[in-house]
Amino acid sequence: MTDTPARLLTLLSLLQTPREWPGRELAERLGVSSRTIRRDVDRLRELGYPVEATLGSEGGYRLVAGAAMPPLVLDDEEAVAIAVGLRAGAGHAIDGVEEASVRALAKLEQVLPARLRHRVGALQSATVPLTRGDGASIDPRTLTVIAAAATGRERLRFAYRARDGADSRRLVEPYHLVSTGRRWYLVSYDLERGDWRTFRVDRMSEPFPTGARFAPRELPMAPESFVKRALGGREEYEVRLAFAAAPEELPSWLGPAEPDPSGGCRVGFRTSDAPEWLVARLAVAGLPFTVLAPPRLAACAAELGARLTAAGSGAGPAPGPAPGSASGPAPA
Template sequence: MSTDTPARLLQLLSLLQTPREWPGGELSERLGVSRRTVRRDVDRLRELGYPVQATKGADGGYRLVAGKAMPPLVLDDEEAVAIAVGLRAGAGHAVEGVDEASVRALAKLEQVLPGRLRHRVATLQAATTPLTTGDGTSIAPETLTTMASAIAGRERLRFAYRAGDGAQSRRLTEPYRLVSTGRRWYLVAYCLDREDWRTFRVDRVSEPFATGARFAPRELPTGDAAEYLRQSMYRRQDTYEFDVTFAAPAEFVAARLPAWLGVPEPVDDGRCRLRASTADAVEWLAVRLATVDCEFTVHGPAELVSCVRDLGGRLGAGGGGPRSSPRP
């Protein structure tokens, strides 16, 4: 009979996290304890916040159900490796929708992974070639997890940085937030060397490490890291205004475009209009508009109108049909 209560509780929790109902008798045999002990252990898990549901009957069963909060999970080796590999793949290529929360989760998981599992994760990662549409901004997940840990722990972060013109420098920063634009990761931080707020492209960062020195968070000028990044990018790049009408409701279009492109406004029940500015290449914006999956009309600028017209012609020809030009 098992007398190690903590170990037995972890084993019981691992069994209950399998999506099925466990008869009390089977749990008793698996754990090597009496059914009465199983009932007491279930009560202990409930006290810890795990929503264990019991069913009545000759051999009443137990199962873990959804509760009000997310309790800690117990993962076996295969599950831990699968989650770590998935998070590393997503984080390393700035997949849209995979934001700082996933990087924090990866940092927590890799912190407690045993050495043998770390080796398996690294081996799988090295043997996998992802199919992406990126522009060369793939980055090491370790860089992101180091930054995320420094942000969470409010530790000063030092790293080497390569600017857009190739200039090399070393920076000591107080990291504030990681921001994903869907194509790249950026670090928003207070740079102690420049005595001002800065944004850093993470794919240009190397040798990052947390110094262990704590700091009190400063107030970001804009109050929001994504907004600060947007303003910072526009200050550094030439921007242009664009105007597009979509033959779909605003909610439909907004769900299919990055939020930083702007918010579409309803025109009537079936259409909406997006007027905003961007520093992105018109070629990229044209492709992005085409992925909304509805008809649209570009009102300006002329470069975007021309690009959409050319893209429509190439797509039509590629599909074997006659070349056609969208309305300007």
């Protein structure tokens, strides 16, 4: 790479990954000599980036937290605001917050000065988030540790509690974090079991990188396919809803809404959620709605409405569908 500004930006992007980069590896990545890497590191230091170097045959470079924020495009207030927002979003798996947000948080917290890191922690500890209650809360530090290990190709140890309550210790090669909108999952290769595994992050604790690097394996399928298989292999289906409410009143997880001539709005999206779960989630939103498609979702809404009506009137449980009867097509 002969373009010096482009090479410096690429080098800076690599150094912002929370790991130590051997000079030889950086030189191979950028297609230059080790001497050029040393000169480029000196240029970054002159620009205010705190690049730390370790000597010896296994030495390398790492971007560390300095006395002040590096001269990026963020001032202190912006850095604190972004860190708090990313922590809140990552910790509660808010819809739309995906792996890229966790990587951004890992990079930002790596270079935050101690005084700003203290402000971020104090602000978050004094804030009580009002969540929907449909996903477990996660310590953002857990996500950033996992993301750093996956990005740095570093083996990860952690304690894990399975669905049946059994506790175990795991040693894995972490590859990808996947968000479903409610929960985070880690796709990894379990070294002790010799196979690919998917772990719910809210069931993980005490994660720590071992320092041992690993050569990447070829994933047999896309990370999201691993998670779908772990969730029972449900396929996505199309949902169309009509609301007797203005678009701005709808929960953000529903996505964009189009105004309806009747005064309400309509929403369409694809999901792999179980219809029963989706209906309950819509009911909790507290807004009048009509299911336009699919029929299976409409049947679930009618059944839930009958059950709630019976519960409120004291008439006992409403009868469910007759055995063998069809309540609409299954999600396709």
